[in-house]
Amino acid sequence: MSQVLGNTSGRERCRMIQQGVRVGTKRTFLQESRRFKLMQTALGSGGEGGACDLQIGRFGAVIQNNSVTFQRLSYLHDREIRTYVWQVPERSGPTSNDFECIPWFYYSTVDMVKDLNSGLVGPLIVCRKDTKENIVHRVLLFLIFDENESWYTEENINTYAQEPNQVDRNDITFKRSNRMHAINGRMFANNQGLVFHVGSEVNWYLIGIGDESGLHTVHFHGHSFVFTDMGAFRSDVYDLPPGSYQTVKMYPKDVGIWLFHCHVNVHIGAGMESVYTVIE
Numbered sequence: 447m448s449q450v451l452g453n454t455s456g457r458e459r460c461r462m463i464q465q466g467v468r469v470g471t472k473r474t475f476l477q478e479s480r481r482f483k484l485m486q487t488a489l490g491s492g493g494e495g496g497a498c499d500l501q502i503g504r505f506g507a508v509i510q511n512n513s514v515t516f517q518r519l520s521y522l523h524d525r526e527i528r529t530y531v532w533q534v535p536e537r538s539g540p541t542s543n544d545f546e547c548i549p550w551f552y553y554s555t556v557d558m559v560k561d562l563n564s565g566l567v568g569p570l571i572v573c574r575k576d577t578k579e580n581i582v583h584r585v586l587l588f589l590i591f592d593e594n595e596s597w598y599t600e601e602n603i604n605t606y607a608q609e610p611n612q613v614d615r616n617d618i619t620f621k622r623s624n625r626m627h628a629i630n631g632r633m634f635a636n637n638q639g640l641v642f643h644v645g646s647e648v649n650w651y652l653i654g655i656g657d658e659s660g661l662h663t664v665h666f667h668g669h670s671f672v673f674t675d676m677g678a679f680r681s682d683v684y685d686l687p688p689g690s691y692q693t694v695k696m697y698p699k700d701v702g703i704w705l706f707h708c709h710v711n712v713h714i715g716a717g718m719e720s721v722y723t724v725i726e
């Protein structure tokens with residue numbers, strides 16, 4: 447439960463996602479109300495000791511006391527600092543019709559689109575105080591990172607292109623190649639930390655955000671899940687338009703390596719798929 451994102455591609459996304467996630471993964475109990483607590487959470491891509499764990503990018507996201515401070519240091523003449531303060535009042539917690547934990551989501555609004563596509567995003571999970579310790583919490587962020595809209599675009603071109611001066615920034619194919627169809631910032635089943643035991647109780651926190659192409663249908667192979675919405679429902683696919691969050695609960699019982707993916711065809715082909723593993 448203290449994982450930070452590693453990286454498999456060496457590209458910018460890892461560093462930035464990690465920074466966003468650092469907020470969500472720190473042990474944070476912000477101004478607890480009597481009934482609720484803010485959970486420390488782990489994103490499903492968490493890998494320990496990854497190459498990017500110690501990297502420090504231009505964004506800082508630091509929790510101090512009950513506030514989170516984002517610092518944007520570059521591409522501006524002056525340092526710009528915005529401070530977000532989250533409190534956890536009763537109205538932020540799950541109702542009696544919810545599961546014991548519900549997801550929220552934070553992101554920078556300094557330059558929302560650019561900051562978002564630079565990875566300054568992450569989950570906040572609010573749980574009832576009597577939430578069972580043995581529940582496994584995993585967040586899945588379905589977001590097509592548009593790295594054309596990242597603060598790191600130029601740095602990436604200069605770092606990874608053989609001839610940066612020859613790169614046509616407006617070439618449609620180039621632009622398309624920079625749209626990363628990711629789950630927790632990773633594509634093509636490179637997520638880690640999604641291993642569960644038979645008989646465990648898993649809360650998946652599904653979070654969708656992005657642009658008009660960010661209409662995701664989260665589909666799990668191997669197991670169904672239940673969710674609440676004016677009653678209890680069972681399914682194996684959940685619709686996730688941008689700006690929506692949901693807890694779905696799964697009880698793994700069959701050993702195997704199981705696929706899960708967005709069910710939109712072009713998103714599958716572009717890498718928005720991964721696996722979770724169930725062991726004895």
Ligand SMILES: [Cu+2]
Pocket residue numbers: 660661662663708709710713718
């Ligand atoms: Cu999708």
